[in-house]
Amino acid sequence: MKKVIKYVVIDILRNKIMIAYTLFLLALSFSIFGLEDNSAKGLLGLLNIILIIVPLVSLVFSTIYIYNSIEFIELLVSQPLQRKTIWFSLFTGLALSMSFAFIIGAGIPVLLFQPDITGFIMILIGLLLSIIFVSIALLATVKTRDKAKGIGVAILLWLYFSILFDGLILFLVFQFSDYPIEKIMVGVSMLNPIDLGRILILLKMDVSALMGYTGAIFNDFFGTRTGMGISFLVLLCWMIIPLIISIKNFNHKDL
Amino acid sequence: MIIATTVSKSFGKLKALNDFSVTCNKGECVALIGPNGSGKTTFIKTILGMVVCDSGFITFNGINIKNNWQYRSQIGYMPQIGRYPENMTIGQVLEMMKDLRKTSKQDILDEDLIEQFELNMLMHKRMRTLSGGTKQKVSAALAFLFNPTVLILDEPTAGLDPVSSEKLKEKIIKEKKKGKLILISSHILSELDDLVTQVIYMQEGSLCFHKTIEQLKVDTGEEKLAKAIAQVMLQ
Numbered sequence: 001m002k003k004v005i006k007y008v009v010i011d012i013l014r015n016k017i018m019i020a021y022t023l024f025l026l027a028l029s030f031s032i033f034g035l036e037d038n039s040a041k042g043l044l045g046l047l048n049i050i051l052i053i054v055p056l057v058s059l060v061f062s063t064i065y066i067y068n069s070i071e072f073i074e075l076l077v078s079q080p081l082q083r084k085t086i087w088f089s090l091f092t093g094l095a096l097s098m099s100f101a102f103i104i105g106a107g108i109p110v111l112l113f114q115p116d117i118t119g120f121i122m123i124l125i126g127l128l129l130s131i132i133f134v135s136i137a138l139l140a141t142v143k144t145r146d147k148a149k150g151i152g153v154a155i156l157l158w159l160y161f162s163i164l165f166d167g168l169i170l171f172l173v174f175q176f177s178d179y180p181i182e183k184i185m186v187g188v189s190m191l192n193p194i195d196l197g198r199i200l201i202l203l204k205m206d207v208s209a210l211m212g213y214t215g216a217i218f219n220d221f222f223g224t225r226t227g228m229g230i231s232f233l234v235l236l237c238w239m240i241i242p243l244i245i246s247i248k249n250f251n252h253k254d255l
Numbered sequence: 256m257i258i259a260t261t262v263s264k265s266f267g268k269l270k271a272l273n274d275f276s277v278t279c280n281k282g283e284c285v286a287l288i289g290p291n292g293s294g295k296t297t298f299i300k301t302i303l304g305m306v307v308c309d310s311g312f313i314t315f316n317g318i319n320i321k322n323n324w325q326y327r328s329q330i331g332y333m334p335q336i337g338r339y340p341e342n343m344t345i346g347q348v349l350e351m352m353k354d355l356r357k358t359s360k361q362d363i364l365d366e367d368l369i370e371q372f373e374l375n376m377l378m379h380k381r382m383r384t385l386s387g388g389t390k391q392k393v394s395a396a397l398a399f400l401f402n403p404t405v406l407i408l409d410e411p412t413a414g415l416d417p418v419s420s421e422k423l424k425e426k427i428i429k430e431k432k433k434g435k436l437i438l439i440s441s442h443i444l445s446e447l448d449d450l451v452t453q454v455i456y457m458q459e460g461s462l463c464f465h466k467t468i469e470q471l472k473v474d475t476g477e478e479k480l481a482k483a484i485a486q487v488m489l490q
Binding site: 003004007011014015069070071072074075076077078079080081082083251252253254255 | 303305334338339340341343
């Protein structure tokens with residue numbers, strides 16, 4: 001297994017996109033922290049960009065990478081290797097490269113400018129999101145044989161998680177504004193890892209006061225240790241469940 | 256050695272394999288013959304576990320291949336169209352396969368074909384720049400590299416120049432003499448004449464017949480395999 005992971009990582013590094021992504025994150029982080037005199041404000045600005053960019057790159061790059069390594073996968077499947085091992089190695093290789101790029105590109109600047117618990121949680125969320133979207137990408141690729149369709153699905157998924165989901169939430173809030181739906185909102189926010197990540201960081205930044213009554217309810221739940229624990233558990237589920245489903249699918253896939 | 260029992264596989268509406276049963280033993284050299292789309296490649300891929308059959312099962316040395324993978328270390332597979340990671344060089348692909356497959360240092364590698372095909376001169380070339388024939392050479396070299404007990408060759412000589420295809424044939428005969436099981440699917444029947452001991456004829460995913468070559472020649476009254484098969488097809 002280690003050998004396969006090694007070849008996947010070497011292959012990803014050879015293709016220079018990962019390095020470009022790292023440099024881009026690095027430039028972005030430094031310029032945002034450089035523009036704001038208050039590093040907490042800088043962190044907030046960085047957060048908004050990272051929550052858009054990290055899932056997009058993670059999802060689209062992983063999808064295209066898997067489609068492009070179809071030859072590699074075919075070659076490995078006919079060798080004495082378990083299919084589970086091959087798929088899991090692809091996942092690990094991608095997750096490692098994505099995490100590594102994020103740590104260098106955004107982790108280091110955050111630790112330099114905001115070395116506290118908020119910064120730390122921000123890095124953790126970024127890492128989790130990188131891995132979650134690799135896992136979702138694997139699920140999308142294993143389900144669709146056609147490359148163009150698969151990449152389309154990946155982009156639609158990203159649109160859904162970053163934009164559509166928020167629209168749906170706003171719709172819900174307006175439609176049911178007469179009812180006490182704040183508690184339900186806590187549950188609904190679990191359905192989107194990006195939102196969950198955003199809430200977790202915002203609450204750590206003491207800007208929850210700006211979010212009014214909903215913010216107070218969120219703080220009641222996510223501010224507690226159990227709330228935090230549950231949210232991280234949900235994020236882990238977002239990582240593991242798509243991966244398990246994709247491994248099951250890959251085991252039966254005809255190549 | 257390889258026993259397929261009522262294997263069926265369909266791709267959508269198309270039945271690629273239909274209750275296909277066959278037994279291949281050690282020391283045999285089996286030719287898989289049949290028209291295009293008769294399920295030869297699908298059968299080969301099910302043996303390798305690249306295609307998962309809908310019903311029926313295949314055993315390799317008495318072990319069901321389903322959910323098993325160790326058995327593939329005894330198989331050398333040469334695909335019909337070799338597809339390799341495009342930005343790797345030949346050398347890197349060979350090194351990678353050695354790294355992935357070699358279990359101990361004592362394993363002797365069979366680099367005969369690498370020398371015969373003069374692949375050493377091309378080691379630094381990227382896979383995407385190779386011609387179809389050179390890719391076939393790499394596939395062949397990889398199939399023989401690990402001294403497998405079973406060789407599965409899917410149209411091995413298609414795309415090879417006459418000299419190389421002759422070299423490959425010699426190599427196959429050499430391995431056959433060592434008592435290995437060799438499965439060849441091919442359309443060039445004249446080439447199979449001095450190679451094979453058995454013939455499996457498939458049509459629309461079903462087994463038409465499985466005979467020794469002597470039996471086939473007696474039954475059809477023809478000396479050459481090509482003519483014998485032509486006779487069968489006309490009937």
